[in-house]
Amino acid sequence: MVNMARKQGSHSDITGPRVQDTALRLIARHGYAAVSMRQIAAEVGVQAGALYNYTSDKQSLLFDLMQAHMADLLAALDAADIQGDAMARLEAFTRFHIRFHLPRSDQVFVSYMELRNLSPQNFAAIEAMRRSYEDALEAILHDGEVEGVFAVPDTRVATMALIATLTGLSHWYREDGRLAMDRIEAIYWDLVRKAVAV
Amino acid sequence: MVNMARKQGSHSDITGPRVQDTALRLIARHGYAAVSMRQIAAEVGVQAGALYNYTSDKQSLLFDLMQAHMADLLAALDAADIQGDAMARLEAFTRFHIRFHLPRSDQVFVSYMELRNLSPQNFAAIEAMRRSYEDALEAILHDGEVEGVFAVPDTRVATMALIATLTGLSHWYREDGRLAMDRIEAIYWDLVRKAVAV
DNA sequence: GTCTATAGCGGGATAGAC
DNA sequence: GTCTATCCCGCTATAGAC
Numbered sequence: 001m002v003n004m005a006r007k008q009g010s011h012s013d014i015t016g017p018r019v020q021d022t023a024l025r026l027i028a029r030h031g032y033a034a035v036s037m038r039q040i041a042a043e044v045g046v047q048a049g050a051l052y053n054y055t056s057d058k059q060s061l062l063f064d065l066m067q068a069h070m071a072d073l074l075a076a077l078d079a080a081d082i083q084g085d086a087m088a089r090l091e092a093f094t095r096f097h098i099r100f101h102l103p104r105s106d107q108v109f110v111s112y113m114e115l116r117n118l119s120p121q122n123f124a125a126i127e128a129m130r131r132s133y134e135d136a137l138e139a140i141l142h143d144g145e146v147e148g149v150f151a152v153p154d155t156r157v158a159t160m161a162l163i164a165t166l167t168g169l170s171h172w173y174r175e176d177g178r179l180a181m182d183r184i185e186a187i188y189w190d191l192v193r194k195a196v197a198v
Numbered sequence: 199m200v201n202m203a204r205k206q207g208s209h210s211d212i213t214g215p216r217v218q219d220t221a222l223r224l225i226a227r228h229g230y231a232a233v234s235m236r237q238i239a240a241e242v243g244v245q246a247g248a249l250y251n252y253t254s255d256k257q258s259l260l261f262d263l264m265q266a267h268m269a270d271l272l273a274a275l276d277a278a279d280i281q282g283d284a285m286a287r288l289e290a291f292t293r294f295h296i297r298f299h300l301p302r303s304d305q306v307f308v309s310y311m312e313l314r315n316l317s318p319q320n321f322a323a324i325e326a327m328r329r330s331y332e333d334a335l336e337a338i339l340h341d342g343e344v345e346g347v348f349a350v351p352d353t354r355v356a357t358m359a360l361i362a363t364l365t366g367l368s369h370w371y372r373e374d375g376r377l378a379m380d381r382i383e384a385i386y387w388d389l390v391r392k393a394v395a396v
Numbered sequence: 397g398t399c400t401a402t403a404g405c406g407g408g409a410t411a412g413a414c
Numbered sequence: 415g416t417c418t419a420t421c422c423c424g425c426t427a428t429a430g431a432c
Contacts, residue, residue, distance in 0.1 A: 010415045031314060033231035036407060049410075050416050058408070113311055116229060153385045157377070160370050161363050161389055168362020179355070187351045191359055195393035208397045234425060247428075248398050256426070399432075407424075414417080 012053070018044045019054045020068075023061050028106035032062050032117045062114060063122040069107040070129035076100055077136060086144030087193075093137055094166065094192050098185050101170045108170040134159055141196065151198040162192060210251070216242045217252045218266075221259050226304035230260050230315045260312060261320040267305040268327035274298055275334060284342030285391075291335055292364065292390050296383050299368045306368040332357055339394065349396040360390060 022043045026035045037058060041048040055061040077100075082092040101108050115123060138159040144150030152158035169188065179187075220241045224233045235256060239246040253259040275298075280290040299306050313321060336357040342348030350356035367386065377385075 012415065015415080029314065031229065031231055033229055034315065037409085038407080046415090047417055048408085049418085052409070053415060116227065117232065153388055154377070157382070157385050158389065161366065161386065164366020164369070165359050165363045168359065168366065171362070172358050179352070184355070187355050188359065190351055191356065191393045194395070195389045197392070210397065213397080235427085236425080244397090245399060246426085247400085250427070251397060397432105399430100401429085401431105403426105403428080405425080408422095410421080411419085412417100413419105414415105 015044060015046060015050070016054050019051060019061075020065065024065050024106050024110060027062065027065070027114065028109045032110075032114045059119055059122070062110075063118060063126075065107070066111050066114065066118070066122075066126050067129075069104070069111050070126060070133075073100060073133060074129060077133065082140075085149070086140055086147050087149050087197075089140045090144065090150075090192065090196070091189055093140055094189050095185050097166045098169065098181070098188060101167070102173055102175075102181055102184070105170055105173070108167065112167065134163055137162060144196065149198060150196045152196050158196060162195070165192070213242060213244060213248070214252050217249060217259075218263065222263050222304050222308060225260065225263070225312065226307045230256075230308075230312045257317055257320070260308075261316060261324075263305070264309050264312065264316070264320075264324050265327075267302070267309050268324060268331075271298060271331060272327060275331065280338075283347070284338055284345050285347050285395075287338045288342065288348075288390065288394070289387055291338055292387050293383050295364045296367065296379070296386060299365070300371055300373075300379055300382070303368055303371070306365065310365065332361055335360060342394065347396060348394045350394050356394060360393070363390070 019040065023035070023040050026040060026043065037051055038048045041051050044051075051061075055064070077096065080092065080096045082089050082096065084092070111126070115126065118126060138155055141150060141152060141155045141158055141162075145152070145155065166188065169184065173184065217238065221233070221238050224238060224241065235249055236246045239249050242249075249259075253262070275294065278290065278294045280287050280294065282290070309324070313324065316324060336353055339348060339350060339353045339356055339360075343350070343353065364386065367382065371382065
């Protein structure tokens with residue numbers, strides 16, 4: 001930019017991301033319904049009305065946070081390019097899940113807890129993305145059954161159980177806790193592998 | 199009671215439980231912060247002010263629901279009188295958990311999702327009860343390690359992983375779904391056993 | 397025990413000046 | 415793009431009649 005001069009108080013490139021970040025943090029901590037636009041504005045350092053330059057309403061703010069998280073997740077899963085036999089793919093998926101989710105505890109929390117505060121249309125959109133992530137794991141379990149390396153009584157139930165196990169980790173893990181992420185990854189992979197192996 | 203005559207509109211023995219039931223159902227569906235005292239009153243069939251004959255305030259209503267659930271859980275665990283070797287106790291715990299939680303999906307949902315809407319003192323009380331439930335499972339895993347029938351890299355992590363696996367079940371299971379509770383119980387016990395066994 | 401009425405406050409969202 | 419000011423609404427909780 002040649003001319004850095006601005007009108008007083010014009011900071012869209014700074015304020016925009018700050019609104020998202022602040023909303024995410026506050027909603028993760030207190031819940032969507034409990035956080036007001038005024039609170040978000042105060043933390044960002046603007047007046048409440050200014051938020052509406054960045055979101056059409058409060059519902060869209062929530063939806064955008066959740067959609068961005070799910071889109072990031074699916075893009076990262078795709079980029080991880082998980083291949084090989086079923087056992088190798090399950091290990092790759094497990095480690096990918098942990099590495100992706102652990103540094104994003106606020107996003108995970110919001111995407112999990114605030115589903116019921118989405119409008120029906122928005123809920124359907126997020127749910128479809130979540131489902132496609134689950135299906136990626138289910139395909140691995142299915143292939144492992146065919147290969148004869150996995151033995152689970154019900155592929156769908158095992159999928160849901162593993163997702164819950166892995167996602168639950170994000171709800172109690174603390175970065176400054178007793179165990180580093182590498183160690184957690186190894187422990188969880190051990191549990192997952194044994195649970196489904198023949 | 200000799201005299202069944204009442205003042206018009208006096209129904210404490212009916213209204214009391216109905217307030218609890220209605221609050222539980224509405225909070226499970228929409229979340230504590232999103233449900234108003236007026237909504238609860240409307241579903242119960244009284245005016246908002248009448249609710250304050252049964253609770254001192256909204257916060258206490260939430261706390262009472264969660265405390266009752268946790269107290270029921272701990273009492274039922276105690277009554278289940280889980281004994282024997284570690285493998286038998288783990289199976290009994292797993293089956294107990296599923297049988298207790300599956301028919302109480304609203305309580306489970308509220309007790310899990312609304313922790314952050316508790317006042318600090320109330321949170322501490324609920325958290326202590328939750329912790330003592332977790333500790334019961336951890337003791338089983340620990341004993342199994344000593345007996346040499348379990349092999350988990352970290353007892354505490356395995357405890358949290360198993361609790362998340364089992365509690366996650368309550369979040370997706372539907373009574374009218376594809377699988378009956380007995381079948382679910384068997385599938386989950388298979389996964390749990392394999393995950394921790396030597 | 398329940399009602400009606402209301403105090404007192406804070407919510408989401410918009411209008412118009414700068 | 416942000417501000418000030420405000421509309422209109424719904425919230426929790428209480429007071430006092432019946």
